[in-house]
Amino acid sequence: MGDYSQNTENTQTLLDLKSDPFDLFTDWMEEAEVSEPSDANAMALATSTPDGHPSLRVVLLKGVDRNGFVFYTNKESRKGLELAENPFVSLLFHWKSLRRQIRIEGTVSPVSEQEADLYFASRSRMSRLGAVASDQSRPLENREIFKKRIQEAEERYEGQQVPRPANWSGYRVKPSAFEFWQERPYRLHDRARWTPEANTWSATRLYP
Numbered sequence: 154m155g156d157y158s159q160n161t162e163n164t165q166t167l168l169d170l171k172s173d174p175f176d177l178f179t180d181w182m183e184e185a186e187v188s189e190p191s192d193a194n195a196m197a198l199a200t201s202t203p204d205g206h207p208s209l210r211v212v213l214l215k216g217v218d219r220n221g222f223v224f225y226t227n228k229e230s231r232k233g234l235e236l237a238e239n240p241f242v243s244l245l246f247h248w249k250s251l252r253r254q255i256r257i258e259g260t261v262s263p264v265s266e267q268e269a270d271l272y273f274a275s276r277s278r279m280s281r282l283g284a285v286a287s288d289q290s291r292p293l294e295n296r297e298i299f300k301k302r303i304q305e306a307e308e309r310y311e312g313q314q315v316p317r318p319a320n321w322s323g324y325r326v327k328p329s330a331f332e333f334w335q336e337r338p339y340r341l342h343d344r345a346r347w348t349p350e351a352n353t354w355s356a357t358r359l360y361p
């Protein structure tokens with residue numbers, strides 16, 4: 154791997170690197186997994202309210218391939234309701250340890266029921282019970298009520314598998330653009346944007 158973060162203008166730039174944004178994403182994610190103290194797979198997910206206001210929160214990336222970027226959540230949460238109205242999203246990774254940012258724009262579609270079942274089954278029992286008990290994004294009068302709902306779920310599924318709630322699933326973001334950003338001294342950063350062209354991706358350097 155080249156060192157993208159060298160301080161001189163003589164070093165490789167983003168556009169000298171991989172021509173494929175998925176490959177470059179994979180390289181950067183691998184490096185982030187080594188250098189970030191926690192949750193290298195955390196990404197900001199921007200949706201929109203029905204009246205066009207931005208709406209932002211962090212989710213965890215749970216899968217990526219050429220079909221897109223997968224995260225899991227409650228489909229009746231605020232984000233889920235917003236996505237049902239408007240599937241256009243932005244994703245943002247910021248790895249402070251690497252002084253890097255990746256922006257992705259795209260469209261969500263639901264993952265298959267089978268894919269969601271598979272991922273749900275891989276989660277810890279307590280996380281599965283939490284998903285059953287949590288009406289994500291709805292008002293919660295006090296924590297005692299939540300605790301009670303978790304206990305009820307524990308009793309209900311004692312000695313059994315916890316089934317995936319119908320409203321708990323995943324979304325896949327199919328990218329329509331990527332932008333990679335690498336910090337350079339004096340704010341002379343290296344930036345490039347990839348957009349689809351024919352059957353490939355074409356890159357454009359951007360002023361920092």
Ligand SMILES: Cc1cc2nc3c(=O)[nH]c(=O)nc-3n(C[C@H](O)[C@H](O)[C@H](O)COP(=O)(O)O)c2cc1C
Pocket residue numbers: 192195209210211212213214224225226227230231232233289290
């Ligand atoms: C590091 C981090 C990772 C998170 N990962 C997820 C996730 O994968 N899925 C999820 O539903 N919420 C996740 N959350 C919580 C969300 O940020 C958010 O509070 C929640 O999904 C409700 O968002 P909404 O009301 O906009 O739907 C995470 C929060 C943080 C800080």
Ligand SMILES: Cc1ncc(COP(=O)(O)O)c(CN)c1O
Pocket residue numbers: 213225226276280
């Ligand atoms: C509410 C919620 N749901 C889902 C997730 C996804 O991660 P995991 O499946 O590893 O719990 C997170 C991660 N923080 C979360 O906070």
